[in-house]
Amino acid sequence: MIEYEDLxxxxxxxxxxxxxxxxxxxxxxxYILGDNVKAxxxxxxxxxxxxYCIGLASGLxxxxxxxxxxxxxxxxxxxVASNTxxxxxxxxxxxxxxxxxxxxxxxxxxIDPERISEKxxxxxxAIMVTHLYGKVGEMDKIAAICKQHDLKLIEDCAQAHGATxxxxxxxxxxDFGAFSFYPTKNLxxxxxxxxxxxxxxxxxxxxxALRNYGSSAKYHNDYIGFNSRLDEVQAGFLSIKLVxxxxxxxxxxxxxxxxxxxxxxxxxxxxxxxxxxxxxxxFNIRHPKRDELKQYxxxxxxxxxxxxxxxxxxxxxxxxxxxxxxxxIAEEIHQTTLSLPISFAxxxxxxxxxxxxxxxx
Ligand SMILES: *Cc1c(COP(=O)(O)O)cnc(C)c1O
Numbered sequence: 359m360i361e362y363e364d365l366x367x368x369x370x371x372x373x374x375x376x377x378x379x380x381x382x383x384x385x386x387x388x389y390i391l392g393d394n395v396k397a398x399x400x401x402x403x404x405x406x407x408x409x410y411c412i413g414l415a416s417g418l419x420x421x422x423x424x425x426x427x428x429x430x431x432x433x434x435x436x437x438v439a440s441n442t443x444x445x446x447x448x449x450x451x452x453x454x455x456x457x458x459x460x461x462x463x464x465x466x467x468x469i470d471p472e473r474i475s476e477k478x479x480x481x482x483x484a485i486m487v488t489h490l491y492g493k494v495g496e497m498d499k500i501a502a503i504c505k506q507h508d509l510k511l512i513e514d515c516a517q518a519h520g521a522t523x524x525x526x527x528x529x530x531x532x533d534f535g536a537f538s539f540y541p542t543k544n545l546x547x548x549x550x551x552x553x554x555x556x557x558x559x560x561x562x563x564x565x566x567a568l569r570n571y572g573s574s575a576k577y578h579n580d581y582i583g584f585n586s587r588l589d590e591v592q593a594g595f596l597s598i599k600l601v602x603x604x605x606x607x608x609x610x611x612x613x614x615x616x617x618x619x620x621x622x623x624x625x626x627x628x629x630x631x632x633x634x635x636x637x638x639x640x641f642n643i644r645h646p647k648r649d650e651l652k653q654y655x656x657x658x659x660x661x662x663x664x665x666x667x668x669x670x671x672x673x674x675x676x677x678x679x680x681x682x683x684x685x686x687i688a689e690e691i692h693q694t695t696l697s698l699p700i701s702f703a704x705x706x707x708x709x710x711x712x713x714x715x716x717x718x719x
Contacts, residue, residue, distance in 0.1 A: 360699055360708050362661040365541050368703040369548070372598055376548070379594035386590075391570070394593035399553070401600055402537075405520070406529045408555035410562035413588025414569055417516040417538020420552040421449030423586060424512045424534040425484065427564050430455060434483040437509075439469035440669065440688035442488040445538075446514045447670050450486065451679070458482070459671060459680070461687040465629050467491060467642075471499035478503075484510035489518035489528050491628065491665070492544070492637035497523050497531040504532075512536060515555075517639035519545045520607050524633050529555040539596055544610070544639050545603050547592040606702045607637050613700050613709045614638045620713045626694075640665050644694040651719055652696055658715045663697040 369376070383394060395413045403411035414420050425436065436450045440459035450457040458477050463470040467490050474485065485504055487495040495513075504511045511532030515521075518528040519537065529535020539551035554565055564581075567574045572583025599606075614636070618627055626644040628636070642665060645651050652662050669688040671680035698712060 359659045360661065360704075360712060362663050362697070362699050363542060363701055364703050365546075368546075368701055370703075372595075372602075375598045376595055379598060380591060383590050383594050389590050390587055392590050394590040394597065395588050398588070398593040398597045398600070401597055402553060403555060405600060405603070406527050406535065406555050408527075408530055408535065409557045410555065410559065412554045412556075412562060412565045412569065413593060414552040414554060414565075415586040415588065416550045417514075417536060417540060417543075417552040418445045418449055418452075419569075419584065419586040420534075420536035420538070420554045421446060421486070421512070421514060422452050423565055423568050423584065424536055424554055425449060425453035425455060426568060426584075427534070427561055428484065428510050430483045433481070435477075435479070435481040436483060437469075437474060437477055437485045439488055439490070440671065440685040441467065441666075441691050442486075442490065442514065442670065443516070443666065444670055444673065444676075445516070446486055446488050447676070455483070456481075457679070459683065459685060459688075461685055462490075462691070463496075464687060464691070466493055466496070467628075467691065468493060468495040469500070471496050471503065474500070474503055478507050478509075482507065482509060484512060486512045486514055487532070488514040488516075489521055490640075491642055492517050492521050492639035493628070493634055494518060494521050494523035494528050494531075497526070501531055516540070516543060516552075518637060519543065519639075520603060520635075521637040522635040530557070533558065533561065539592070544606060544637055545596065545599055547595050547599075549592055551588050551592040551596065553588065609702050610638045610641075610700055611636070613704060613706065614641050616706060616709050617641060617643075617698065617700075617713060620710075620717075622717045624719070625716070638700055640697045641700040642695045642697050644691070645696065646694060648694050648696050651716075654719055655712075655715060660712055660715060661699070664692075664695060665697050666692060668692060
């Protein structure tokens, strides 16, 4: 069986270092906001080329806190892609604001800059760009729109650690880059974890207070805050894995190259363009008979996933928010997309097997 994901196997090369780090943290007696978190924040800021990084409890929290930092009035409108993962939209709702969906570009699966302006009005306060599947959005055009309309720009980088557009890193284009270190992400912890990156010191200090009960000095609460702290154990693991992130990314890009060069033309493949350094958190193809293809692959011992089967505006819990709005491009993607195995734990020979079976479909 070729698994879609095997996190035990993926983390095996790190077991020894993880164990050592865990024991060190255990005996330190300091488990929240200590040296490990400080060190990881500095290392990750350096990695992304941001001035500051603030460790948080999850990617969702990173998105919520980024919005909270701006103190928009309730029901402010925030623009977001209609095909993003639910967390980006949930963050807007949890922060007390209104998600305004904009269709993606079918070539990149990212928010279509040409469709943004028509959704902007005096209630619009921010744009959240998800760098979906590991490809950065068209940030030059989007940053220009934000500047023109005085909007805040938040990047959802949960799938894009180390991805670049025109030589610039995900997480450095906007006011904030929001990262998730959920175990399956390209940089994954052994539990929940997240972070924000920013170049602005005032925003960094505000997020540091917000994650810790709105407090900058012990028992002094300057803001209505949250409890959203990255913990010492996870930070220790993340520092170990960050050193290997370039290698993890390179491995995934090599596997992606194999798919791109060898899959037959029946499948719609991800776009490759010299402006982008894609990190392939997900390698998706599209095919009109997606469900049949998934079954066929499973019958040949190959597991796949769908990112995602139901678009956000059709999710049961969200029907009251999006009423009967229709997003045909998002719907088309959700009906035809299939994610193929591509991880640090997969070998080239396994990907060759997937290609061979797929080309017989
Ligand atoms: C994983 C993910 C998130 C949420 O991250 P968590 O750490 O699970 O809260 C947000 N946005 C996108 C695009 C994601 O893939």
